[in-house]
Amino acid sequence: MEMPSPDPKVLSRKAELIERLEQVLPKASVIHDPSETRAYECDGLTAYKCPPLAVVLPSSTEEVSATLRICHDMNVPVVPRGSGTSLAGGALPTEDSVILGVAKLNDVLETDYDNRFIRVQTGRTNLSVTGAVEEDGFFYAPDPSSQLACAIAGNIAMNSGGAHCLKYGVTTNNLMGVKMVQMDGTIMDIGGAHLDAEGYDLLGLICGSEGQLGVVTEATLRILHKPEGARPVLMGFDSAEVAGQCVSDIIKAGVLPVAIEYMDRPCIRATEDFAGAGYPDCEALLIVEVEGSDAEIDEQLETIMKIARGHNPVDLRESSSPEESAKIWLGRKSAFGAMGKINDYMCLDGTIPISQLPYVLKRIGEMSKEFGLDVANVFHAGDGNMHPLILFDANKPGDLETCEEFGAEILKLCVEVDGCLTGEHGVGIEKRDLMLHQYDPADLEIQMAIKDVFDPKWLLNPAKVFPLASSDARRIAAE
Amino acid sequence: MEMPSPDPKVLSRKAELIERLEQVLPKASVIHDPSETRAYECDGLTAYKCPPLAVVLPSSTEEVSATLRICHDMNVPVVPRGSGTSLAGGALPTEDSVILGVAKLNDVLETDYDNRFIRVQTGRTNLSVTGAVEEDGFFYAPDPSSQLACAIAGNIAMNSGGAHCLKYGVTTNNLMGVKMVQMDGTIMDIGGAHLDAEGYDLLGLICGSEGQLGVVTEATLRILHKPEGARPVLMGFDSAEVAGQCVSDIIKAGVLPVAIEYMDRPCIRATEDFAGAGYPDCEALLIVEVEGSDAEIDEQLETIMKIARGHNPVDLRESSSPEESAKIWLGRKSAFGAMGKINDYMCLDGTIPISQLPYVLKRIGEMSKEFGLDVANVFHAGDGNMHPLILFDANKPGDLETCEEFGAEILKLCVEVDGCLTGEHGVGIEKRDLMLHQYDPADLEIQMAIKDVFDPKWLLNPAKVFPLASSDARRIAAE
Numbered sequence: 038m039e040m041p042s043p044d045p046k047v048l049s050r051k052a053e054l055i056e057r058l059e060q061v062l063p064k065a066s067v068i069h070d071p072s073e074t075r076a077y078e079c080d081g082l083t084a085y086k087c088p089p090l091a092v093v094l095p096s097s098t099e100e101v102s103a104t105l106r107i108c109h110d111m112n113v114p115v116v117p118r119g120s121g122t123s124l125a126g127g128a129l130p131t132e133d134s135v136i137l138g139v140a141k142l143n144d145v146l147e148t149d150y151d152n153r154f155i156r157v158q159t160g161r162t163n164l165s166v167t168g169a170v171e172e173d174g175f176f177y178a179p180d181p182s183s184q185l186a187c188a189i190a191g192n193i194a195m196n197s198g199g200a201h202c203l204k205y206g207v208t209t210n211n212l213m214g215v216k217m218v219q220m221d222g223t224i225m226d227i228g229g230a231h232l233d234a235e236g237y238d239l240l241g242l243i244c245g246s247e248g249q250l251g252v253v254t255e256a257t258l259r260i261l262h263k264p265e266g267a268r269p270v271l272m273g274f275d276s277a278e279v280a281g282q283c284v285s286d287i288i289k290a291g292v293l294p295v296a297i298e299y300m301d302r303p304c305i306r307a308t309e310d311f312a313g314a315g316y317p318d319c320e321a322l323l324i325v326e327v328e329g330s331d332a333e334i335d336e337q338l339e340t341i342m343k344i345a346r347g348h349n350p351v352d353l354r355e356s357s358s359p360e361e362s363a364k365i366w367l368g369r370k371s372a373f374g375a376m377g378k379i380n381d382y383m384c385l386d387g388t389i390p391i392s393q394l395p396y397v398l399k400r401i402g403e404m405s406k407e408f409g410l411d412v413a414n415v416f417h418a419g420d421g422n423m424h425p426l427i428l429f430d431a432n433k434p435g436d437l438e439t440c441e442e443f444g445a446e447i448l449k450l451c452v453e454v455d456g457c458l459t460g461e462h463g464v465g466i467e468k469r470d471l472m473l474h475q476y477d478p479a480d481l482e483i484q485m486a487i488k489d490v491f492d493p494k495w496l497l498n499p500a501k502v503f504p505l506a507s508s509d510a511r512r513i514a515a516e
Numbered sequence: 517m518e519m520p521s522p523d524p525k526v527l528s529r530k531a532e533l534i535e536r537l538e539q540v541l542p543k544a545s546v547i548h549d550p551s552e553t554r555a556y557e558c559d560g561l562t563a564y565k566c567p568p569l570a571v572v573l574p575s576s577t578e579e580v581s582a583t584l585r586i587c588h589d590m591n592v593p594v595v596p597r598g599s600g601t602s603l604a605g606g607a608l609p610t611e612d613s614v615i616l617g618v619a620k621l622n623d624v625l626e627t628d629y630d631n632r633f634i635r636v637q638t639g640r641t642n643l644s645v646t647g648a649v650e651e652d653g654f655f656y657a658p659d660p661s662s663q664l665a666c667a668i669a670g671n672i673a674m675n676s677g678g679a680h681c682l683k684y685g686v687t688t689n690n691l692m693g694v695k696m697v698q699m700d701g702t703i704m705d706i707g708g709a710h711l712d713a714e715g716y717d718l719l720g721l722i723c724g725s726e727g728q729l730g731v732v733t734e735a736t737l738r739i740l741h742k743p744e745g746a747r748p749v750l751m752g753f754d755s756a757e758v759a760g761q762c763v764s765d766i767i768k769a770g771v772l773p774v775a776i777e778y779m780d781r782p783c784i785r786a787t788e789d790f791a792g793a794g795y796p797d798c799e800a801l802l803i804v805e806v807e808g809s810d811a812e813i814d815e816q817l818e819t820i821m822k823i824a825r826g827h828n829p830v831d832l833r834e835s836s837s838p839e840e841s842a843k844i845w846l847g848r849k850s851a852f853g854a855m856g857k858i859n860d861y862m863c864l865d866g867t868i869p870i871s872q873l874p875y876v877l878k879r880i881g882e883m884s885k886e887f888g889l890d891v892a893n894v895f896h897a898g899d900g901n902m903h904p905l906i907l908f909d910a911n912k913p914g915d916l917e918t919c920e921e922f923g924a925e926i927l928k929l930c931v932e933v934d935g936c937l938t939g940e941h942g943v944g945i946e947k948r949d950l951m952l953h954q955y956d957p958a959d960l961e962i963q964m965a966i967k968d969v970f971d972p973k974w975l976l977n978p979a980k981v982f983p984l985a986s987s988d989a990r991r992i993a994a995e
Contacts, residue, residue: 149869149871150768151764151768151869151870151871152869152870152871153767153768174770196717206689209717209720210685210689223958225958225959225962226959227959229934229936230869230934236943236951236954236955236960236963236981236982237721237724237725237729237963237966237967238675238688238720238721238723238724238725239721239962239963241688241717241720241721241723242716242717242718242720242721242966244717244720245716245717246716246717250716261770262769262770263770285630288632289629289630289632290741291653291740291741291742330815332811332812332815333811333812333815336809336811336812390628390630390631390709391630391631392628392630392631455708455709457708457714458714459714463714464714464715468714472714472715475714475715476715479702479704480704480706481715483704483718483969483970484715484716484718486969487716487721487966487969488716489969490962490965490966490968490969491962502714502715503715
């Protein structure tokens, strides 16, 4: 992957930058020793690494504003960072950039059960948002696999989803308002604890904009009542097509499970070795979970079990206890860890119309043979958000490049069947040059003109989202 | 309400404009005789009227594009119009503008039950979208009161809601993609039949942008399975505060009715005279409806009835037949017609945090006495979207002005309690000068800069959304 060239003007003024930053922040919050900045050289897309010029860890919105004002003034690019769990290189630094980490901003500012929201600083982890309200019977719905570590800031940047988003929607459906600092240091409030806002929907625009329009320091999040109960069913099938058809039929029947998760044989095998969840050895496995009172669960599962039986499953188990439920989920939840244990992998994130699942799975199988790399599939099937894991060997010359090429072909396939390049991981650096497969230049021009509005100097989260040549041209034009 | 001054350059070139439009559209689709353009002089906010320069009714996206290209070339403002049911003056023409009506664009282009969407031209009415799929067991969820007449184009422009949006969300939650024509004639596709899109969320930005960023000619809409059944409960209370508290408690209990509708005594009386639905004569009435299978309905209503009983209702009736259900809804559905029969009224559209309902209702009552004008309240209580109807006499000098002043005070009150100026009607001309109460100038500048991106000449739907002085300045600067 091509990396942008650093700006020599910025590099030469590092000492001045650090001095100015230390005037507005405690010294301990400004990290610039190369041995320490190295910890921030990559995110979850570990194939790419680049140490930043410096790292700043502000403790308040005002400190974020002061940091941005200095960088804006000195034309220093800034890479906002949540917990660094991006799988698309969304928080990958450039040599001439300052990492602005929100890790110290992790307070709960307000909980309001009457109006069902919580207001938090965005460095707070996803799971600890639920942690702050669960004793009172509430939860925050979006649940990315990385929820133990990932920050709300990153969830907003990438419009993250999760296993339970089929029923509850993704981040944008659960975000009510933000406090955001623009690149020039201006602090603005967008949305709030009410349903809608007049004027243009800036909140929707900010959500999913990958940290390129501003740094979000506070978020007002919708919280929901915990359902009375939940029950998963495990289904094994002897072909990907049949499993895909079963998903399609469940959705068509009008029942709305909270989750429909899919795993294929390579993934099942790896997780069995790793976690021993007792999954059947079959081509495709589904975990379908429904929520509600016992009566509601029984009624929904009756429909779902009937559909599953119609597809001749090789295994079909309805959980009958909390322990069984935990075991059914155990394999799925450890899938990424298990795959990482046996292989280097690249996790893709295409989204397709649900009815295209069987076709796309078949094509991925064929392409796997063409490229000579194995693929394990584990994903949110109910909403068409696929996560093919391409397995490669990082120590074998050329393997990463073949993997990237294969990945690009899979994502192009998603676009061909009327899907798109990403469901929840974002474009980052990973897919920036594929944007031209989805958008024509006029469409990209509109998007880049919107970045001009918020960040005319093109300093915020550089070299992401748009094709590198376009980003570079824009930044040079702004100088 | 101040009206913008027409551009004398545009008025003087009317003949040339008509000639050019008739070169690209059938003559019957270009209306310019003042006796005919008069039919388009206002929308649902009938207190304001202004005949347009001409009216164009294209039959295809290409004709929309050709029309816009000519107007763009000649610097003629264009007012897009769905069915003209806006209550905020969203489709009010200016003297120098062309109305672009989408009424002829009303085809269903595609229905896809596997992927649960329908693609329609946007002149199609809201109710006829459901009409196209209901025999197959599906429906389109957003249901504005005007659904028999209002067009999907207007629903998208205003991000319309409706009684059932508490459960199913508003337009933005049910819109998957659009085909949009920019002011310069460029046709673009945004979103599609998949979950999310990479890059910035332009679809969210377009939805609710009040026809100021482009003319949407096609929409891909999420359709849902019709629930097995639905059952309403009618509740009467002897004070607004108690009814408000009951709404709050239902939401807090975690049950999710599809609708919670509120009517106060003036509104109950008017609808009783008009429709005779058999409502109790009380201070405040709620209609709470739940959906699902019989078992699900019973379970939800058990919780809801228990909460209602705890608030000492003066009346509490659970429907036991389709006829009773229809009767319970009859009054609510004829409320606007009933009010119009006895009075001129202005229908407001503020949104507030649900817990503020009792306080805001009390303050509106007090303000009603101060201004000497009666108010009837009928609104979607479950999501905090209020619709106070201020009653006035259009033939009494000064009454309209007092009504406008009173309305502005109510909307400012909504902002004060952390709500906002509009839930679903939009800003239009009605609330444009109130925008400064919600936003500071820097926030408005960002929004206006986004309009610059899509419509640099500021020709699309002029004099709406932003304070008139700002719009005027922007348009003059662009010349």
